[in-house]
Amino acid sequence: MNYKLLAIDLDDTLLGQDLKISNRTQKLIKEARKQGLRVVIATGRMYSSALPYLKQLNLTKETITYNGALVKQVASNKIIDHRPVPKKLARKIVDYVEENNLHLNLYLDDQLYVNKSGFGADYYERISGVKPTLIKGKLSQCIDQPSTKLLIVEENLAKVKEVLVALQDRFSDDLNVTASKAHFVEIMNQQASKGRALKKLASDLNIERDQIIAIGDSYNDLDMIEYAGFGVAVDNARDKLKEKADYITSSNDEGGVAEIIEKFILN
Structure with missing residues (x-):
């Protein structure tokens, strides 16, 4: 061939x-x-x-x-x-993240923003070579434009599976929710x-x-x-x-x- x-x-x-x-x-x-x-x-x-x-x-x-x-x-x-994640859906993901005290990456204009420091920010920076900007204030207020994707980074692997299943069950009709690296839950536009x-x-x-x-x-x-x-x-x-x-x-x-x-x- x-x-x-x-x-x-x-x-x-x-x-x-x-x-x-x-x-x-x-x-x-x-x-x-x-x-x-x-x-x-x-x-x-x-x-x-x-x-x-x-x-x-x-x-x-x-x-x-x-x-x-x-x-x-x-x-x-x-x-x-x-094909970014629409603002309305991104805000729903943010609500879930805040309710469950999770680490979230937001990607706006190819710039990385995170809601907290710690394992998630350090691990992502180490493998990606991209330094994140820490969001100060309420996370939902940063969703003023569609995010190219959203990424949850979680140290506990059992928690990763739990989050993946929960988000797939809740958003499978509206978003593409998948896994890549062991600590990542990837959230994208359905298309x-x-x-x-x-x-x-x-x-x-x-x-x-x-x-x-x-x-x-x-x-x-x-x-x-x-x-x-x-x-x-x-x-x-x-x-x-x-x-x-x-x-x-x-x-x-x-x-x-x-x-x-x-x-x-x-x-």
Whole structure:
């Protein structure tokens, strides 16, 4: 099969536990692009947090960020698609957060705002490289515009599952609520997901599903993996993703993305 597009998740997929892209993977991506492959990063990260990796790989075209809520072209900084969480729904999430004393990330104009310091703020800053702004005063008063997404960060993993189920039960008709990293509950516009963003981008580029490989590790990668003609889970992926994948590659720390490029693109 002559694949034309490779969509790659960042954290726990392309990036190792050291949050770096291996030299081997960088070289193979460069070689594949020389042969005409379109490489698209599809991440839950903020655009500003993904940008250093895009620059490292010299990717100047479209990138999918915020789990599909924001698609931008790197070279021009042009917004191709933006599907934020409506203010009314964001305020309902804020009410839930305040009732349950949770940590919340708000994303306004690609800037990060948090409602409290502590584990959530420190952990997110460490992995994203983005310094948050602490909100002073009532959280609901900050929702004066739609937030690109909302993110709950919780140290207690049992609490993460509890929050995820509660929000999915309450908001499944209005919002896309999913999980990415173990401590994260991701809340997006109902029409925002990696799969939907990839489908729209492929249509704009006149690329068929069977010409696409997508690689990921977690629940927020699920519809992207299912949409692509060849859906791949890294070996460290969630079991549900592995069940849906067409192929399971090596883990993120063992060069899983590089393996796919070598086996199925540069063969």
